Amino acid sequence: MERVRVLDSNGRELSPCPLKKARRMLAQGRAALVREDPLTIQLPYAVRLPPGPQVTEDEKPGKGRSVLLHICCGPCSTYCINRLREEGFLVTGFWYNPNIHPFAEHEERLASFEAYVRSVGLPVIREDGYEMPLFLRLVAGHEARDQRCRLCYEMRLMRTAKVAAREGFDAITTTLLISPHQNQDMLLEIGEKVAREYGVEFHFENFRRGWSERGRLTREHDLYRQQYCGCIYSEWERYAGEDVSSPQSGVRDV
Ligand code: SF4
Incomplete structure (x- = not known):
C-alpha cells in the first residue's frame, strides 16, 4: 500500500x-x-510527540556495554546513534544491506552513510562485497511483502549477530526499528531469535519516537534520502503504486 x-x-x-x-x-x-x-x-x-524517556546517569541501560548497530541507511542512523550513546552504549555501526537494489542505489546510500558516520566519529564494520544474488535467491517465490521482509530482516540481523559474536559485542540492534514503514513486532521476534542463536542480546527500543528528529538531522546533514525501502520489489511498489502480492502483479504466475 x-x-x-x-x-x-x-x-x-x-x-x-x-x-x-x-x-x-x-x-x-x-x-x-x-x-x-x-x-x-x-x-x-502542530503535533506534539511524546519525548523518549529521560536517561539519568545512574540508570543508563547501556553503561559499559557494547552494541553492534545494524544500519540500514544514513538518515535512520542519525537518531539511533545519538540515542544509544545517550544511554551509555559503546556503539559500533554495521553495514550489511544486500537488499538495496540496484547497485548504484546501494553505493549512493553507502556513501551517504559513510560520510555521516565519519562526521559523528562512529566506528564501523562493513561487510565487503554486494550479496544481492543471495538476497534474490532467498526471496524467490516469497515476494509478497510480509514474506520477503521477514527473510530480509533475518538475513541482515543474522549476519549482524554473527559478526557481533565473533567480535565480542554484548548486544545487537538495528536502525530499522525507527521506521514506521517496517514491521517492529517482526523485527523484535527475529532479532531475539538470531541473538539467542549467537549468544548475544537483542536490544529492542522503540526508536520511532525519534522519527521527526531523524528528519531534522537528515536535513541538517544533507543526507541522501531514498525514495523506496530497498529491494526491486519495493521500488516497483513505490513507483507503480502496486502491491507485489496482489493478483494483478503477475508474481503468482511466475
Ligand atoms: S521492502 Fe524493504 S525490508 Fe522488505 S524485503 Fe524489500 S528491502 Fe527488505
Missing part, C-alpha cells in the same frame, strides 16, 4: 498515511499539498 509523507504545520515529519486517506484530506481541505513526488501533505496544526 502506498504511503504518503505527512508534515505538521512546523514541518515536523509524522507517521506516513495511506494514499486514499491523503487524497481525502486534500479534497476536504484538511491538509495542503506540499509536493507531488514523493507525495507529501501538510496538516494545518
Whole structure:
C-alpha cells in the first residue's frame, strides 16, 4: 500500500498515511499539498510527540556495554546513534544491506552513510562485497511483502549477530526499528531469535519516537534520502503504486 509523507504545520515529519486517506484530506481541505513526488501533505496544526524517556546517569541501560548497530541507511542512523550513546552504549555501526537494489542505489546510500558516520566519529564494520544474488535467491517465490521482509530482516540481523559474536559485542540492534514503514513486532521476534542463536542480546527500543528528529538531522546533514525501502520489489511498489502480492502483479504466475 502506498504511503504518503505527512508534515505538521512546523514541518515536523509524522507517521506516513495511506494514499486514499491523503487524497481525502486534500479534497476536504484538511491538509495542503506540499509536493507531488514523493507525495507529501501538510496538516494545518502542530503535533506534539511524546519525548523518549529521560536517561539519568545512574540508570543508563547501556553503561559499559557494547552494541553492534545494524544500519540500514544514513538518515535512520542519525537518531539511533545519538540515542544509544545517550544511554551509555559503546556503539559500533554495521553495514550489511544486500537488499538495496540496484547497485548504484546501494553505493549512493553507502556513501551517504559513510560520510555521516565519519562526521559523528562512529566506528564501523562493513561487510565487503554486494550479496544481492543471495538476497534474490532467498526471496524467490516469497515476494509478497510480509514474506520477503521477514527473510530480509533475518538475513541482515543474522549476519549482524554473527559478526557481533565473533567480535565480542554484548548486544545487537538495528536502525530499522525507527521506521514506521517496517514491521517492529517482526523485527523484535527475529532479532531475539538470531541473538539467542549467537549468544548475544537483542536490544529492542522503540526508536520511532525519534522519527521527526531523524528528519531534522537528515536535513541538517544533507543526507541522501531514498525514495523506496530497498529491494526491486519495493521500488516497483513505490513507483507503480502496486502491491507485489496482489493478483494483478503477475508474481503468482511466475
Ligand atoms: S521492502 Fe524493504 S525490508 Fe522488505 S524485503 Fe524489500 S528491502 Fe527488505
